[in-house]
Amino acid sequence: MVISKLTGRGCALSIAGSKAITEKLIDEGIVGKIVYVKRRRNSKNRCELFRVVEYNHDKSIYIHSQKSDKPPEGPLWTPSFIDADVWEQAVGKFLNLEGLDYNVETFLLPEMDEYLQGFSDAELISITKDFLIEVGVLNTPISQHGGKTYYFNEDEIYTLDENAERFPYEGRIKFSIFKADHESCFNVNVWRKAVSQFKVGATLEECVEIFLRTEIRRSVSDEPSSIERLIQRIHPPTYERTPENPDERTFDYIRITVDLHRYQFNSRKALQDEVKKYQSEIYQRVVQKIEGDYHFKKYEVPMDCLKPCVVILRHDFAIEYIFDRKRPEVELLPDVAKSL
Numbered sequence: 054m055v056i057s058k059l060t061g062r063g064c065a066l067s068i069a070g071s072k073a074i075t076e077k078l079i080d081e082g083i084v085g086k087i088v089y090v091k092r093r094r095n096s097k098n099r100c101e102l103f104r105v106v107e108y109n110h111d112k113s114i115y116i117h118s119q120k121s122d123k124p125p126e127g128p129l130w131t132p133s134f135i136d137a138d139v140w141e142q143a144v145g146k147f148l149n150l151e152g153l154d155y156n157v158e159t160f161l162l163p164e165m166d167e168y169l170q171g172f173s174d175a176e177l178i179s180i181t182k183d184f185l186i187e188v189g190v191l192n193t194p195i196s197q198h199g200g201k202t203y204y205f206n207e208d209e210i211y212t213l214d215e216n217a218e219r220f221p222y223e224g225r226i227k228f229s230i231f232k233a234d235h236e237s238c239f240n241v242n243v244w245r246k247a248v249s250q251f252k253v254g255a256t257l258e259e260c261v262e263i264f265l266r267t268e269i270r271r272s273v274s275d276e277p278s279s280i281e282r283l284i285q286r287i288h289p290p291t292y293e294r295t296p297e298n299p300d301e302r303t304f305d306y307i308r309i310t311v312d313l314h315r316y317q318f319n320s321r322k323a324l325q326d327e328v329k330k331y332q333s334e335i336y337q338r339v340v341q342k343i344e345g346d347y348h349f350k351k352y353e354v355p356m357d358c359l360k361p362c363v364v365i366l367r368h369d370f371a372i373e374y375i376f377d378r379k380r381p382e383v384e385l386l387p388d389v390a391k392s393l
Contacts, residue, residue: 056162056169058240060268061247065177067238068184070169071158075114078105078132078153084114086130089144091118098123103144105153114153139164148312148369158238174265182261185233190257193231194220196248209257237286243267280334283327285312287342290349304352307359307376309339315370328366336361339374354378 056070057063089103099122106117131140143161162169172180186209195211196203202214214220232241247267251260288311292304318324328335343349344356363375 058238059243059270061243061264061266062177062268064238064240064243065181065265066169066172067158067162069172069177069180070162070165071154071238072180072184074135074157074161074165074168075154077134078157079114081132081134083130083132083153087125088116088130089147090124090129092124093120100124103147103149116147116149116151116153116156118149135161135165148371155237177265178258178261181264182258184239185257185261188233188236188239190231190233194229195231195251197230203251203253205257205260211251211253211255211257211260213253240269243269279327280331280338282317283313283331284335284338285314287311287338290343290346292348292352302352304354305378306362307343307349307374307378309343309374309376311335311339311372311374313370313372321370324370325366328372335372336374343376 056066058067083105084107085105087102087104091101091103093099093101099120101118102121102125103116103118105114107114131137139161143164146160147156148159191205191207191209194202194204197220200217202217202220204212204214204220206212232244233239244264246269247260247264250263250267288309290307290309293306293308294300294303295305298305313324313328315324318327340356343359359376359378361374362377363373365373367373
């Protein structure tokens, strides 16, 4: 089943499906378990173990791979409520260092038509409302124009901020408008279209009903380009220091990963050819991602001071870029083809 997030209902299905399945997996004890083993080439025993882990600092659940000299003993962990073949096909695509809910949404939900069709409208509204509250929809500007700011108060009522007492307005949008950042199951453009239909005094639940009925229609010119079909996601950059650099206010390397829609291609060679074709465009988008990153701006380092020292197409079909701040002598990049 292809879930279209150009509709509010499609977003709700993604939210409900990914959150509900993730919670069930956690309840059945997936945290700490090995769910997939990737055999390493030219080795009988060496492999990568994909385990579900919980990060202590924020209690988030992620997929984490670890190299091993031998496969695990006994069978891998499997859930009781998902068909074994469906689970095996999906878990083999799970991405390292991505959230469990993201992997569920991206790789498992498309294979679970019957499960998704079981959600009633009332369930979708309830789950979507809880999701919006969880990501901060209350007491946050939802719409702000003409000197007027609208928001959901603590009683979940769509409210006008009279006289800009709660959210001062100075001829421009002073406060960030709610948009549920970093939630791949949510389309902020569909949400904004729905917001234009919200009425003061409506409950959050009533507004979610409007959201579920809202959709964005693509014109022919709005169809995704070839580069948009190739790139699935550009991850936020991570900043690394060498052991010899104790200064936390600086960095030595920037690492950034580009996930590709590899399942559109029938072979690795076909994917490689497409990457070579669009290597310059991919590189420019990576640079834009870094330049727009909040943490990068805080370092106050010009992009000209960075040069890519490593660009590889990994075995999981993601492109990994490493930018070196100290040794900018590498000039053969951004020719991705050199590293394929």
